[in-house]
Amino acid sequence: MPIVHDTHLQDKLASCIEHPNGCLLAVENLSFSYPDGHAALHNVSLHIEAGEKVALVGPNGAGKSTLMLHLNGIFLGDGQIQIAGMQMDKASLPLIRAKVGMVFQNPDDQLFSPTVFEDVAFGPLHMGLPEAEVHARVERALEQVGMQIYAQRLSHHLSMGEKKRIAIATVLAMNPEILVLDEPSAGLDPRARRSLIELLRQMPMTMLASTHDMRLVQELLPRTVIMDQGHIVADGPTDELLTDQALLEAHGLEQP
Amino acid sequence: MHINTFDHYQTRNSLIHRLDPRVKVVVTVLLILSNVILPDGAWLAFALTWGMLLFCSLFARISPRFLITRSFVALPFAFAAVTAIFTIPGQAVFEFNISSWHLTASDAGLIRFFSILIRGWISVQMAILLTASTPFPDLVHALRHLRIPDIIVATISFMYRYLFVLSDETVRLLRAREARSASLTGKRKRGGSIRWRARVAGSMAGQLFLRSYERSERIYNAMLARGYRGTLMTLNPHEMQPKDWALGVIALVMLVIIQIVGRNYSG
Amino acid sequence: MLPTLPLLRPDALHIPDGFLNLTVAIIFWILTVIFIGVAVRKTRGQFGERQIPLMGVMAAFIFAAQMINFPVAGGTSGHLLGGALAAIVLGPWAGMLVMTTVVGVQALIFQDGGLVVMGANIFNMGLLTALIGYGLYRGVQGRSRKARLTIAGVAAWLSVVAGALLTAFQLWLSGTSALRVVFPAMLGVHVIIGVGEALITVAALAFIWQTRPDLLTEEEPKGGRGWIFGGVLISLAVVLISPLASAFPDGLERVAMNVGFIGTGLDAPFEILPDYTLPFLGETGMSTILAGIVGMVVVAGLALGVMWLLRRPAQAES
Numbered sequence: 001m002p003i004v005h006d007t008h009l010q011d012k013l014a015s016c017i018e019h020p021n022g023c024l025l026a027v028e029n030l031s032f033s034y035p036d037g038h039a040a041l042h043n044v045s046l047h048i049e050a051g052e053k054v055a056l057v058g059p060n061g062a063g064k065s066t067l068m069l070h071l072n073g074i075f076l077g078d079g080q081i082q083i084a085g086m087q088m089d090k091a092s093l094p095l096i097r098a099k100v101g102m103v104f105q106n107p108d109d110q111l112f113s114p115t116v117f118e119d120v121a122f123g124p125l126h127m128g129l130p131e132a133e134v135h136a137r138v139e140r141a142l143e144q145v146g147m148q149i150y151a152q153r154l155s156h157h158l159s160m161g162e163k164k165r166i167a168i169a170t171v172l173a174m175n176p177e178i179l180v181l182d183e184p185s186a187g188l189d190p191r192a193r194r195s196l197i198e199l200l201r202q203m204p205m206t207m208l209a210s211t212h213d214m215r216l217v218q219e220l221l222p223r224t225v226i227m228d229q230g231h232i233v234a235d236g237p238t239d240e241l242l243t244d245q246a247l248l249e250a251h252g253l254e255q256p
Numbered sequence: 257m258h259i260n261t262f263d264h265y266q267t268r269n270s271l272i273h274r275l276d277p278r279v280k281v282v283v284t285v286l287l288i289l290s291n292v293i294l295p296d297g298a299w300l301a302f303a304l305t306w307g308m309l310l311f312c313s314l315f316a317r318i319s320p321r322f323l324i325t326r327s328f329v330a331l332p333f334a335f336a337a338v339t340a341i342f343t344i345p346g347q348a349v350f351e352f353n354i355s356s357w358h359l360t361a362s363d364a365g366l367i368r369f370f371s372i373l374i375r376g377w378i379s380v381q382m383a384i385l386l387t388a389s390t391p392f393p394d395l396v397h398a399l400r401h402l403r404i405p406d407i408i409v410a411t412i413s414f415m416y417r418y419l420f421v422l423s424d425e426t427v428r429l430l431r432a433r434e435a436r437s438a439s440l441t442g443k444r445k446r447g448g449s450i451r452w453r454a455r456v457a458g459s460m461a462g463q464l465f466l467r468s469y470e471r472s473e474r475i476y477n478a479m480l481a482r483g484y485r486g487t488l489m490t491l492n493p494h495e496m497q498p499k500d501w502a503l504g505v506i507a508l509v510m511l512v513i514i515q516i517v518g519r520n521y522s523g
Numbered sequence: 524m525l526p527t528l529p530l531l532r533p534d535a536l537h538i539p540d541g542f543l544n545l546t547v548a549i550i551f552w553i554l555t556v557i558f559i560g561v562a563v564r565k566t567r568g569q570f571g572e573r574q575i576p577l578m579g580v581m582a583a584f585i586f587a588a589q590m591i592n593f594p595v596a597g598g599t600s601g602h603l604l605g606g607a608l609a610a611i612v613l614g615p616w617a618g619m620l621v622m623t624t625v626v627g628v629q630a631l632i633f634q635d636g637g638l639v640v641m642g643a644n645i646f647n648m649g650l651l652t653a654l655i656g657y658g659l660y661r662g663v664q665g666r667s668r669k670a671r672l673t674i675a676g677v678a679a680w681l682s683v684v685a686g687a688l689l690t691a692f693q694l695w696l697s698g699t700s701a702l703r704v705v706f707p708a709m710l711g712v713h714v715i716i717g718v719g720e721a722l723i724t725v726a727a728l729a730f731i732w733q734t735r736p737d738l739l740t741e742e743e744p745k746g747g748r749g750w751i752f753g754g755v756l757i758s759l760a761v762v763l764i765s766p767l768a769s770a771f772p773d774g775l776e777r778v779a780m781n782v783g784f785i786g787t788g789l790d791a792p793f794e795i796l797p798d799y800t801l802p803f804l805g806e807t808g809m810s811t812i813l814a815g816i817v818g819m820v821v822v823a824g825l826a827l828g829v830m831w832l833l834r835r836p837a838q839a840e841s
Contacts, residue, residue, distance in 0.1 A: 094483060094485070097482070098483065104478050108421050109475050110478045114393040291541060292540065339701040375541030379637060379638075384634055405563050407574065412582075415583045450601075453593040454601060459726055459727070461608070462726065476577070
């Protein structure tokens, strides 16, 4: 059963549900099963307002990645999803994909072009933007992640930390309103992780990040959602949830 | 771990490097073609071709030694042409016996053999110069401009990107196998029968296949997430400049000269 | 045995430029282009939007899988070429496209195989292997696992042998090698290399079967029944011709000579302007000048063709 710990938040959610347009992202009663029959999400509801920074934590197999893939319409489950006032359906998909910037866990999956430039240009190009605008966007996105001089580099020559930054730039070039990150700090050495946290801290947009990195959650994301076995089991301020030893242990998590 | 030795691109700043990749691809193919249709024993034309290649490589500031060292990849194939020495009729130059075989080398056969060898050797150096002076992504653009079907160009582009990722993965698999198949010192034969060893290798290939298959699904998702709808769009970073045209024409003129020389002065 | 050592890898099938004459190279380019053209259309229907990432990564997979080896004896090792494997797991057309890309990239990046002879290389290593590999395998589709794996092994073995024999034929037709030497040599070496190919292919399929049976036990086969016919026909041809050609190379050479087949390689293949004179004018100064003019026209035509190829295509974005 979903337990919502914070009453303030419950009020906020209620207002969100009454005025879904006030919410940047609203997921209502979302359920999803894989073709092999494995049920990954059960009646998940989640509301995020513009400017919020939300952590999505839980053990492996809890459904975090599955949920994230729904926010971009890559998976289409049963239930309602609204993003920036648009109902998720086939017609709105291209617009929604521009609003939701998905950063996948493994940058080698996300950086599929030979050069950095081509990868960052992929999103804007497929949004149908004219050539000059594509160039401007690539330049700006690379500048935002501090990688301007990397445009002509080959992706396979980059370090893990550099790849992560470029992966973020590939979605920034689409001007998203919400940044959805799957395990942003996975596979990074301490220095690269630190510099990534600093980079994410500067990002003004709404953010939803799934992670096992509790220190990153504590530093960066004021609100935490805990998932387990396809359910949202807790949703509240990070400070409160991360001090609730019993709750964390019940879902295979550790205090930072 | 990176398998960068794959990439033979040499970063320099030269006119050859800056040349439009389309011109480089077309000129390289035409020159190799010219090589192939030069008659046997056209030594002067071969020398001219090689001189031109040398000039280009110096111009591109890529050392001829690099070309020559790399050109030996085609050497094992020379064995295929050895038979020409002894089977093409002509004046006997020398003869010898290997066990019960009596072999006679003919002059025409020798000319043929060395002509094939030189054609192959010069051609492979041309291809090496092309790769050494053109970043691979530019070659991919050139192919797209040259009307190779989109799906093939896109497949090549993806293959190039994941070549390195999957090769790294393979090297890790091979290393893991190596680590597990430790043997008692002094015992050379290890790891069971050939069949068993083949099965281990095959399982690695199967595992690699599944990982690759699943990776392609994740990549597809990442493409969808950034607005991919079935048609791959690309920018066109290259535009033919007057210097590209000029060099293309010079190369064509050289080609004609080489052919004229080759047809008039062959041994 | 030293000279054959480098040949104990499927690399021996990557023909470099200069070893095939233009006629043979062009014939195989034409055949290859026809097959690729059909394959491009067929795979679009098979995979839809997923096509590009799947085939690109699969091409990289074949390339990487060719690095996997297993020691045999005396410093030699077994390797995978992968044409049959690709055709069996991806379907014949997709397998052909994937192998085309692999051969193309190997030539472009590593100079493994030439550019002008690439058509022949693609045909030998990518198209023929896929045809035999899938054709035979398709014949036992739906049968027991054991039957399918056995036939897959036979098909993989035969695909390498066939590729090698076709390579030998091309070398002979080009006047590069004597059939009586190159044919038994290629056959002998690749009969052994093929065993490695078969063992790895079978083990790889068995592994996939165990882990993702859904990829191999599809409801609808990836290719029609016509593939069985093609695969069996070519296999029979290989099996019947090999002993004959090995035993009586002289006979085969004589037949070819009589048909005017061979010998193409002994001279420059096409003499548009033999010795720079026009035959009907005889050996005169005028003839040479005229020949020069005709030459210039040919070059101009060539240049125009090149210009058309280099033309900037319409912008990709609308």
